Amino acid sequence: MSCNSSGCQSNCYKNGDQVSDSPPPPPPLAAANDSNNLCLKCKTNSPITPGSLSGDEARFCADCFRSNIYGKFRLAVTSHAMISPSDNVLVAFSGGPSSRVALQFVHGLQDRAQKNFEASKDKSLPVFGVGVAFIDESAVYPVSSDKVDGAIQDMRSVVSNLAPPAKQLHVVPIENIYASDSIDGKDRLTKLLDAVNDATGKEDLLLHLRMLALQKVASQNGYNRLILGSCTSRIACHVLAATVKGQGYSLSADIQYVDARWEIPVVLPLRDCTSQELNLLCHLDGLKTLQPFDRPPSGINGLISSFVNVLQEENSSRECTILRTAGKLTPFEFNRIPETDDCNVPLAIRRRQKRSNLKTNESIFSELFCPICNGPLKNFNSLNLSSLKSCQSSRFNAACCSSCQFQIIPKDPSSMENFCSLLPQQVVDRAKHGNCSNSSLLREQIQDCLLLDSGDET
């Protein structure tokens, strides 16, 4: 996202070549007397060795560790052109360690950009804007309102304590996914989730709805990037979960750095950091974490997350291996930042985008998407056999991926009807948009086995 060479004469701002200067200074560490027990990298400071930690991250000193993590973040941001100076980015903030670190790092980038902006003569490159969104899920989880209010208060102080430029915190109740004029959003949402019988399905549906809510906040407030704090550990669990749920085809769409199938492109700059690292960083830097709606995953997701935990204990690079395997799957066309032809965007930025998107193909919307999980559908899935029937709910059912059909959509027709009526409008619209397939494709696929009306079989 900027020239990294220190001799660069252009006006773009630099992103802290000394990475360690953006997060707050480290707590002082006792100097090590034992020369064998030094930081793996700088070989001068003593490594972080809190009792419970093991593995590579504990062999760095706090400074080197911090710059290592920040370096991974910055590399992800720059090499995928996630943030340009003209952007307005929204950080999805749950209060947990990953999103807390994401917020801190984005703030570090912005702070740096701001300093460069003030130092530059012609002020040609603007500083990107940052906003923070917190989705209030108290409609779904029975959490005492005191606890939620306290958490929101803490978040306000976290966000306001970040140095200027000021960042806006959007606290949005999840029932906002329903149109603003419907007053009974909370009710509808509870009924919608109650209609799902499968525990895993309910959890996944909530995840999709949360994304809808985030998209809505972002688009209503003029943001053009959504930053998620998804870390390696989380994505590794998702890889296995998607495999187990039969979503092998759409998996590669979910795990890339950039996911532009949404109205507001979603980026994952912490994709290469494990949750252990992020927890340690929060601990070292005293970043306050609070998760009013945090609860252990249930059903299939819970089983997978404990499986991955055990694997990770046995081999501390297992999560990275899982992600690397999945990373070798072919990404989709939309897994890159879309180009802008907007004349207001400086030419240099557009040129940089061109460079990072070598293959430009207009087939970006050739995929059909599941209206519930927004996963791309394999051709065979998208065949709409019931398109002849006029019933809307069965048409909706046919437009969904097999995984959502199984774990989210109710089986019997009457509760199916009910379920469809409770869905937010965006989901219903997505289904209509995707409903254009026909049965000729299916016929083509089984052509070899069909007997012709006339003529001889061979």
Add this chain to the structure above:
Amino acid sequence: MAENHKKAAGRLCYLCNQRRAALKRPKTLEQFVIMFGLFVADSTVLAYVLSELNRRHNYGLDLFLLSVDEGITGYRDDSLETVKRNEIQYGLPLKIVSYKDLYGWTMDEIVKMIGLKNNCTFCGVFRRQALDRGAALLKVDKLVTGHNADDIAETVLLNILRGDIARLSRCTSITTGEDGPIPRCKPFKYTYEKEIVMYAYFKRLDYFSTECIYSPNAYRGFAREFIKDLERMRPRAILDIIKSGEDFRISTSTKMPEQGTCERCGYISSQKWCKACVLLEGLNKGLPKLGIGRSRGLDNNHWKDVKQSNGTKNIEGKQCGSLDF
């Protein structure tokens, strides 16, 4: 028979005999099929079902049984007795190939040398090759194995866990090695292990069921346990994993290891020597860690050793050198 049938029924549906037929029924004719016993319940059911179908529908297949004797006292010798009884029950000729004959080592001897760690690596590599060699001896043109849905789901997971994209792309195909001399196929790809065991139980098939005495803590066992937990929670998960495995977007340009032949024994191999030859060389030279694990530095030294001695004592090392592929 199949052709006669078609003429007789004309173009009418085979079931209702009234309306016009819409689908062709594919028939595979005149293929030699062969099967083996590893997880003996699966292969017993496979042998039973195939011989029964062959008899009932006149497939015209020549079926053989192939079993591998790994040389594990108390495990394989019992199960081989069962396979021998199956030979009589189904009237199918049985061929047993043993590690001792092919490689000069039994699993008992190997375990005595290398201990209980990594012994499944030896057994797995040797078995794969033993099956192909046995099949070549019988001059068959297809190898059928009793792998069930649980096995395949487990393999998909393991390949994800260890980052093996090449194997991940091919482990779900129902037929493999079609460009080789003897393709293998897995007719039970979509059949749950539970179904197979229940079938064997209700049909009162004579099968042998025990776990290998050397493999209680194998890494695979851990994945297997996870699959069982998944199945308990959502039986469909096993088939979903296979579906995912089939649907993964793996580009054909992903760098795949090139397939060549082993310089020593002529078996297919992506390296200079096939894995079995490397492992065997290690055993024969008293360096059993050769070809196992990630300890590159150590391996390279041994590897040089092997290469240097390669010129002087090449073919005589392996007792199966006379088998041609």
